[in-house]
Amino acid sequence: MCRIGAIKSSDYVHPSQALLLMQSQQKGHDNSGFAMVMHDLGGIFKNYKHLPTLSLACTDEGLKLAEDILHEAGFSRVLQWVPETFHRPGLDINAMPNYVFETFNYPKQFRNASPKEKEDLLLDMRLQLRFALEEGDQGYVYSFWPDVVTLKEIGDPRDIGTYFNLWQPDDHFTAKVITAQCRQNTNYDIVRYAAHPFFLQGYTALANGENTFYLKNKEFQRKLHRGYIGFESDSQCFLYTLHYVHRELGWPLPYYKHVITPLPFEEVERREDRDELLAIRQSLTHLEINGPNTIIGVLPDNTLFTCCDAKKLRPVVVGRSDKMVVISSEVCGINEILPERDWQEDIYPNEREIVMIGQDLEVQRWRQ
Amino acid sequence: METMKIHDVTANDLPWKIRYDASRCTLCGSCTAACSFRAIAPKVERRRLVWSESEYPEPKSRYSAVPVIRQVKSIKNYCRGCGICEKVCPNDAIGPVRNLDTRHPIVTRCLAGDSIKRGGRKNLEATVRTLDKLRVGRISQMTDPSLDAQRHTFDMLAPFGRILPPGKLPFKVGADGRLEKDGQAPPVHWIYPVVIGDMSIGALSWRMWEGVAMATAYLNEQCGLPVRMCSGEGGVPVRLLKSRFLKYMILQIASGHFGWNRIVKAMPEMIEDPAGVLIKIGQGAKPGDGGLLQSQKVAPHIQAIRGVPKADLLSPPNHQGLYSIEESVQKMFLSFNAAFKFRVPVAIKVAASATSVSVFNNLVRDPYNIVGGFFLDGIDGGTGAAHEVSLDHTGHPIVSKLRDCYLAATTQGRQGQIPLWAAGGLGKTGDLAADAFKMICLGANGVFTGKLILQMAGCVGNDMGRCNACNTGLCPAGITTQEPALAHRLDPEKVAQNIVNYFLAMDQELKKLMAPIGNSSLPVGRSDALVSTDKAVAERLQIQYVC
Numbered sequence A: 001m002c003r004i005g006a007i008k009s010s011d012y013v014h015p016s017q018a019l020l021l022m023q024s025q026q027k028g029h030d031n032s033g034f035a036m037v038m039h040d041l042g043g044i045f046k047n048y049k050h051l052p053t054l055s056l057a058c059t060d061e062g063l064k065l066a067e068d069i070l071h072e073a074g075f076s077r078v079l080q081w082v083p084e085t086f087h088r089p090g091l092d093i094n095a096m097p098n099y100v101f102e103t104f105n106y107p108k109q110f111r112n113a114s115p116k117e118k119e120d121l122l123l124d125m126r127l128q129l130r131f132a133l134e135e136g137d138q139g140y141v142y143s144f145w146p147d148v149v150t151l152k153e154i155g156d157p158r159d160i161g162t163y164f165n166l167w168q169p170d171d172h173f174t175a176k177v178i179t180a181q182c183r184q185n186t187n188y189d190i191v192r193y194a195a196h197p198f199f200l201q202g203y204t205a206l207a208n209g210e211n212t213f214y215l216k217n218k219e220f221q222r223k224l225h226r227g228y229i230g231f232e233s234d235s236q237c238f239l240y241t242l243h244y245v246h247r248e249l250g251w252p253l254p255y256y257k258h259v260i261t262p263l264p265f266e267e268v269e270r271r272e273d274r275d276e277l278l279a280i281r282q283s284l285t286h287l288e289i290n291g292p293n294t295i296i297g298v299l300p301d302n303t304l305f306t307c308c309d310a311k312k313l314r315p316v317v318v319g320r321s322d323k324m325v326v327i328s329s330e331v332c333g334i335n336e337i338l339p340e341r342d343w344q345e346d347i348y349p350n351e352r353e354i355v356m357i358g359q360d361l362e363v364q365r366w367r368q
Numbered sequence B: 001m002e003t004m005k006i007h008d009v010t011a012n013d014l015p016w017k018i019r020y021d022a023s024r025c026t027l028c029g030s031c032t033a034a035c036s037f038r039a040i041a042p043k044v045e046r047r048r049l050v051w052s053e054s055e056y057p058e059p060k061s062r063y064s065a066v067p068v069i070r071q072v073k074s075i076k077n078y079c080r081g082c083g084i085c086e087k088v089c090p091n092d093a094i095g096p097v098r099n100l101d102t103r104h105p106i107v108t109r110c111l112a113g114d115s116i117k118r119g120g121r122k123n124l125e126a127t128v129r130t131l132d133k134l135r136v137g138r139i140s141q142m143t144d145p146s147l148d149a150q151r152h153t154f155d156m157l158a159p160f161g162r163i164l165p166p167g168k169l170p171f172k173v174g175a176d177g178r179l180e181k182d183g184q185a186p187p188v189h190w191i192y193p194v195v196i197g198d199m200s201i202g203a204l205s206w207r208m209w210e211g212v213a214m215a216t217a218y219l220n221e222q223c224g225l226p227v228r229m230c231s232g233e234g235g236v237p238v239r240l241l242k243s244r245f246l247k248y249m250i251l252q253i254a255s256g257h258f259g260w261n262r263i264v265k266a267m268p269e270m271i272e273d274p275a276g277v278l279i280k281i282g283q284g285a286k287p288g289d290g291g292l293l294q295s296q297k298v299a300p301h302i303q304a305i306r307g308v309p310k311a312d313l314l315s316p317p318n319h320q321g322l323y324s325i326e327e328s329v330q331k332m333f334l335s336f337n338a339a340f341k342f343r344v345p346v347a348i349k350v351a352a353s354a355t356s357v358s359v360f361n362n363l364v365r366d367p368y369n370i371v372g373g374f375f376l377d378g379i380d381g382g383t384g385a386a387h388e389v390s391l392d393h394t395g396h397p398i399v400s401k402l403r404d405c406y407l408a409a410t411t412q413g414r415q416g417q418i419p420l421w422a423a424g425g426l427g428k429t430g431d432l433a434a435d436a437f438k439m440i441c442l443g444a445n446g447v448f449t450g451k452l453i454l455q456m457a458g459c460v461g462n463d464m465g466r467c468n469a470c471n472t473g474l475c476p477a478g479i480t481t482q483e484p485a486l487a488h489r490l491d492p493e494k495v496a497q498n499i500v501n502y503f504l505a506m507d508q509e510l511k512k513l514m515a516p517i518g519n520s521s522l523p524v525g526r527s528d529a530l531v532s533t534d535k536a537v538a539e540r541l542q543i544q545y546v547c
Helices: A015-023 A044-050 A060-072 A115-134 A157-163 A214-221 A236-248 A253-259 A265-269 A275-283 A331-337 B030-036 B082-087 B104-112 B206-221 B242-246 B259-271 B298-307 B323-339 B356-364 B388-393 B398-411 B433-443 B449-456 B493-515 B535-541
Strands: A004-013 A033-041 A052-056 A076-081 A099-104 A139-146 A148-154 A175-181 A198-200 A202-207 A293-298 A304-308 A317-320 A324-328 A353-357 A363-368 B018-019 B040-051 B060-071 B094-098 B117-119 B134-137 B158-160 B172-173 B177-179 B190-191 B194-198 B249-253 B276-280 B347-350 B374-377 B385-387 B420-421 B446-449 B530-531
Touching: A004 A015, A004 A202, A004 A293, A004 A304, A015 A033, A015 A157, A015 A175, A015 A331, A015 A353, A033 A044, A033 A157, A044 A052, A044 A076, A044 A099, A052 A060, A052 A148, A060 A076, A060 A099, A060 A115, A060 A139, A115 A139, A139 A148, A139 A198, A175 A202, A175 A293, A198 A236, A202 A236, A202 A363, A236 A253, A236 A293, A253 A275, A253 A304, A253 A353, A265 A275, A265 B446, A275 B177, A304 A324, A317 A331, A324 A331, A324 A353, B018 B060, B030 B040, B082 B094, B082 B259, B117 B388, B134 B433, B194 B206, B194 B493, B206 B242, B206 B449, B206 B493, B242 B249, B276 B323, B323 B347, B323 B433, B347 B356, B356 B374, B356 B398, B374 B398, B385 B388, B398 B420, B398 B433, B433 B493, B446 B449, B449 B493
Parallel strands: B194 B446, B249 B276, B276 B347, B347 B374, B374 B420, B420 B446
Antiparallel strands: A004 A175, A004 A324, A033 A148, A033 A175, A052 A099, A052 A139, A076 A099, A198 A202, A202 A293, A293 A304, A304 A353, A317 A324, A353 A363, B018 B094, B040 B060, B117 B385, B134 B530, B158 B190, B172 B177
16 A cells, blocks of 8 residues: 655755655555656745746756757756755665756747646657657656646655655755655556556645556557656545546546545435536546545645545545644554644544635545 | 057157156156146056966966056157156155157157257256356465455456546536536446346246245345346236336336336336346357247236237347448437436346357447447357257357457457457356356456346256256246146246345455455456467467466
8 A cells, every 4th residue: 555645835945855755654565666746936046936847867868869859949048056966885776877966048039938838749749859868778757747746756755766866955945835655556467557546737646556447548548648657556546537627628526536435316406506517427437436445636836635445445645734734544644744833723634525625724524 | 450550659769768657656646646747647557467386387367457757749749858757756756767769859850840949958068168168267375465355355346337438527627626517428327247138027936036036136126236137028927017127127128028018118207227128139149040939838917017919939049130340339328328318227138159259249339339338149049949959059259259348349449348248158067156157367358147047946857858848838847838737836936036046146256356356346357367278269268378
């Protein structure tokens, strides 16, 4: 069983908080990796929020390949940050030669383009980079998006933290929203892309669970959007459904829950909006999920939310203080970074709700 | 000595021989009275008894006339092996025995100059079915728990009606952030994934039909299972059309258009919409062949409902004048959609064949979004009468064809937009739940079944040539006859009870299959839940091969 966690804070926080959040939950899982996505960046990226940042793990050749492709497309680099790594014998990490975070300015012809055109361009570039780097295993492009960086690695999370010097808080590498998981995918091949969280066009999702409708989801999703590729993990489907429902269909977030875990027919019949709910179930039955799941998601506006499967087979807890809201598989993780909070206010989301953390850390509970 | 007539029909020419033990027979007459085919008859034999009472042989003889039961040696009244005589005999003195040396296919054609007709069972290829080579193999375990079939709730409903792709749903986001309907969408009904297949009121006895209709109503109103029943071609009693039970009936229009005059006339007085309209283009038992209701079965009430004289009623193998998907099927769909003011889904039923996927592909591209379902019928299905040659030698197995259609939809990203319903020998072994579950995993939204319903009612026919006399109007079980004396053998309440009980058992069994794969809603397209030990089957259906 996976452990997942997320932090949303009114102040910038360092990824060490995410490592701490996950560390106490380590017992029982296999320490096979660590991955995180940071939204709403501070530190060195703070002044470049409007420009896309590329998160890349690659070989030397892969780096050149990626930069050439981006330059050819007209992107110009405005910032590069290569985290200092500290390798020493005995560290359990299966590292790539380079970890690169580069911020680019848009090509000239796109500088006055609409947001949608820019977003499509970024997706197309990311796909192009992925395909180019896949040949010969030259690298992994996790995200290419404004105000977002992603780090994924295979190994023991403690050692990964040590390798990237992430245990030492500093002001350079911070964000207001961090989602993290300390485990590699176990259902399928161990590849870097398979580690949660997954990212697409501003949307991030991570999950603790098994998606027994994976095949249905996958078969349907791969025809829905060019960005729905990979399927290295069954829980990637949750991200694609979130992206499809919220961005492509333009439906408000509460409908995500109605798509993935529709209400039983008996309950729908009693609802005023029965026609809409039935229509959703009819058309999107292949995006339903079955099986035990807890999902944490982030929207492009940095809204954080969590919801569970229809039978509440997997745990999740939401703890909060004045300045921080933390979601975690286990309450011990929250105790680690919010020891002073009033634990009686912790929320244990049920099977029929979405807990949403909006702007100014306002926590809302939406009944499905 | 009488000259031997080589061309006389004897019992050895017929498919069944009567086993008779005169020493056990009490001559009660039950068997001859019960044989609806008149295949046995009383006869008097002249018997000679020789005896001697002295120490030396002094033979004496006596002649007596002994009444016995004998098989009728006629190609008209031949024994169908239904076993009713055996059922009614108090002394086990009589019964049919399969005759392996039968010359029936040859003799009958030679003498009658006509093709053999019989009820809808395929009597060839009695091999292991493809469905029996599949097993449910992906069992949820530690991290992905099985569900408890007794305690968890399951959403076991399937859509019937044209499903719009999500982007085309008539939605707008309202001021309060909720989706609101902003336009029209085709009607879709959520129904139980097992539909009682289309058997007409001409094919079945009125008591059988009443029993099925009662069972349907009871399942809906008392058991909470929204089971739908398809009327079959041939109309519906007006009383039913005007009743509230119409909402459980899918009205069929087939190529003969029988009974539609009455349906159309009853429309103004309908207090409920029908559950749907099914346009039958073909059926799996005799694809490319039409319906066949022989005049023996065209009883006065059938004449009234269909508005026809007592004559053979032959539905043509196609809808006359409808020869292309674009212009004809659509025209029909438009008119039938319009007739019920676009409130009733209209689906199409075709026979599984090498060309079914082409038809399906055409339909999923239908720009008017009016095809409410694709009913695909394979061999082994069908209950009606037909020429034996059609029943035995035409048709296509259902499993791979259903799979082809589903995968064709998947390739286009259009799965589910036209719900797939499949039939054809499902439940042949008696286990409909298993067959339905496997078909659903392979991509069906639901299944329909007809012949199994007859068997629930007490049909004695089987796939090895037993009975199958549905065409004659002499059904010994009273199921497919309009003869009052025979129909009265059937107790409609018992029929209803059997069907209800079977459905309740099947419902439980379906849950018992959904629970281990961890699904609480129908696993449509979850082919990863299935495995096969047959490599060819696994490859063809694109499922996991295990050994």
